[in-house]
Amino acid sequence: MPASSENPIPSGCKVFISCPESLMIFEFVFGGLVWILVASSKIPYPPLQAWLMFVSVFCFVITTCLFMFYMCGFQGSLSLLTGLDVFYHIFAAMLYLSAAVMEASVTHWFFFNPNSELYKFNISTSVFAFLATFLYTVHAIVSIHRWKSAS
Template identity: 60%
Template sequence: MSSADDSGSTIPSGCNVFVSVPELLMLGEFVFGGLVWILVASTRVAFAFDQGWVMFVSVFCFVITTLLFILYMVGVQRSSSAWTVVDVFYHVIAAIFYLSIAVLQASDTRFPLFAGNYYRINIAATVFAFLATLLYTIHAILSIVRWKTSS
């Protein structure tokens, strides 16, 4: 991890977000979350309520992850040490939400209602949802460690 800034924040800013391990995971979260969003949006909806939750979580996490990444690059976290708590809170919630949609997507995929490409697209969305869950979980653990060592 990178060293603390003058204000005590341990979250890096500027181009250092590309070399810090927890923040580097945000790029993978961004990519896999975007793929889940795109793949689920491109299939036929078999279970509207389930797919609505999957779309909400994937779009919400995609937007918030992008916003946090940009804010970290700008250096807004240098103004307060509360950003480490925000980072922990967001990534724990995102990991739980992504676990819920990965399981839901896997559950819905086991019923191949639509043969052909739709079934394969749903399988791909399930795999990417579990990969995003893994990245968010690792990021949450590393953020908790960073938060505990900084306080």
């Protein structure tokens, strides 16, 4: 793809059918599930639960803002947004990876009773956090490829 003044990030309804932006829908779903499950579960170490809540809420809000920017076409011919998209998704993947690993370790060490309802919530939170990590990582890789081909 030759370099042009047009931004490679689509706008309007094209956001729903373009690859990596369509991944944002799944990022919403899994990020929202992590947010809900972290809020519903009890983690015995409050700063860890606060970190998990921060990661899920922060990523959900920023992903929502980026998605709305793309839908409304605010990116125009601004190539800075392509770089911001790459940076954000790499950063979000690292945040979610840290949250998923922490949640999995807490689930293993503090909720070792498989009959506990809290154990099941934390297992679900770990699974959805790892899925969100995977989605943000795939989005970052595709965004890097798009950014390099647009330059």
